[in-house]
Amino acid sequence: MPIPPKAGPGPGRIAVWDVPVRIVHWAIVGLIAFSWYSAENHMMDWHRYSGFAILGLLIFRILWGFIGSSTARFSAFVRGPAEIRRYAGTLRKRAPGAGVGHNPVGALSVLALLLVIMVQVGTGLFAVDVDGIESGPLSERVSFDQGRLLAEVHEISFTVLQVLVVLHVFAILFYLLYKRDNLVGPMIVGGRKTGDVARGMTRAPRRNFVIAATVAAVTGWFISQGLHF
Amino acid sequence: MLRVILIAGAGVALLASVGASVQAAAPETIIQARKAKYREIGKAFKSINDEVKKSAPDRGLIGSSASLIAGNLRQVGSLFPAGSGPSSGVRTKALPTIWTKWPEFARLNAAATGEAGKLVLASRGADVAAIAAQARSLGKACQACHQQFRDED
Numbered sequence A: 001m002p003i004p005p006k007a008g009p010g011p012g013r014i015a016v017w018d019v020p021v022r023i024v025h026w027a028i029v030g031l032i033a034f035s036w037y038s039a040e041n042h043m044m045d046w047h048r049y050s051g052f053a054i055l056g057l058l059i060f061r062i063l064w065g066f067i068g069s070s071t072a073r074f075s076a077f078v079r080g081p082a083e084i085r086r087y088a089g090t091l092r093k094r095a096p097g098a099g100v101g102h103n104p105v106g107a108l109s110v111l112a113l114l115l116v117i118m119v120q121v122g123t124g125l126f127a128v129d130v131d132g133i134e135s136g137p138l139s140e141r142v143s144f145d146q147g148r149l150l151a152e153v154h155e156i157s158f159t160v161l162q163v164l165v166v167l168h169v170f171a172i173l174f175y176l177l178y179k180r181d182n183l184v185g186p187m188i189v190g191g192r193k194t195g196d197v198a199r200g201m202t203r204a205p206r207r208n209f210v211i212a213a214t215v216a217a218v219t220g221w222f223i224s225q226g227l228h229f
Numbered sequence B: 001m002l003r004v005i006l007i008a009g010a011g012v013a014l015l016a017s018v019g020a021s022v023q024a025a026a027p028e029t030i031i032q033a034r035k036a037k038y039r040e041i042g043k044a045f046k047s048i049n050d051e052v053k054k055s056a057p058d059r060g061l062i063g064s065s066a067s068l069i070a071g072n073l074r075q076v077g078s079l080f081p082a083g084s085g086p087s088s089g090v091r092t093k094a095l096p097t098i099w100t101k102w103p104e105f106a107r108l109n110a111a112a113t114g115e116a117g118k119l120v121l122a123s124r125g126a127d128v129a130a131i132a133a134q135a136r137s138l139g140k141a142c143q144a145c146h147q148q149f150r151d152e153d
């Protein structure tokens, strides 16, 4: 049930990201930092709670990719190789893009980040430490050696995640400094001043938010409890 | 008869001491042996945690795993002779401070062995929450020693 594009938050702004996308983004940033900190400092209870929160946010973001606002939808930003190549050709142009939402190249980084966070959380759910003391809630379903293997994948995937985050931040800096396009502003306040008004974000109905949030919370909760019904 | 027993006893003691010095001469074997003991402990601990996660845990399995842990911890206490640390050149996570602070190390090992014994006892009762709590106490007792005396990764 699409609602006509609205002017963004504040006068003269075009809506780019809705509130759920922004909250999920910054909450994930904070929680990943905390997951790292808590793992390094042997606070494994907190590490698990933090991971469960990320799990819930991730499930929500994936559902939101299907029933969320226009700029959150995978169908809006996942593009084929031809489109990606065409956009990549324009990357050196020193001007803000007219598009609203992810560009075809940025979309690759979004998908890669979401995928690696999925691997991170997914392996964490089954991981077992060398002592058999700390483990994810689903580890009873794997043997000790399988759990150790998944803990190793968990470590490798964290390294990959760190690399992707650095690239992500460099890309944003590149847009800011070279293309004079501030992407951080819209990710905080939701809208931007320049761009094609007709392509502004179409907000999803509130009902969709309630559905996605409920499914994410319930699924996340059951997984964190080890899927015992 | 008594003399025979005494002589035999002395012979056994002599053999044992030779055995000990042979062991001491080969830190490699000792370090491998203690790592193997600890790995058994780690696997047993996972079986305990697996059961604790279930709604109807197998208390017999928790009890036998806990007594394996207690038994191995007792044995492992004798698998840290002087010279079996990193100075031996063999790959080990045992920190040299084990030998400079031996009483503390021995105390932590006795404490963990005690917690494992308490878990054996707890597993005989039907109180699953109490079993889970005792498993956590045992885990903390292991980690207390690892944080002080075991090298990080």
Ligand code: HEM
Pocket (backbone or CB within 6 Å): A032, A035, A036, A039, A040, A047, A048, A050, A051, A052, A054, A055, A117, A120, A121, A122, A123, A124, A125, A126, A127, A128, A129, A130, A134, A135, A136, A137, A151, A152, A154, A155, A158
């Ligand atoms: C995006 C979220 C996560 C991040 C960034 C993360 C990061 C890490 C890091 C850096 C370590 C330390 C690896 C090491 O030093 O060996 C670790 C260990 C661990 N994590 Fe996570 N983790 C995340 C999610 C989770 C989740 C959801 C769970 C399960 C509920 C989990 C369970 C574990 C366990 C059991 C270990 C110990 C494994 C070991 O010591 O080998 N993690 N994690």
Ligand code: HEM
Pocket (backbone or CB within 6 Å): A021, A025, A028, A029, A032, A033, A061, A071, A072, A101, A102, A103, A106, A110, A113, A114, A165, A168, A169, A172, A183, A184, A185, A187
């Ligand atoms: C743990 C670190 C981070 C992760 C995992 C992460 C992940 C993501 C993801 C998945 C998106 C896509 C948003 C969506 O469609 O839902 C995104 C977009 C964005 N992120 Fe991050 N991010 C991280 C850190 C940061 C930081 C530190 C900044 C600020 C410097 C930042 C700024 C942005 C901006 C501006 C966008 C929108 C990009 C665009 O306009 O296409 N992110 N991020």
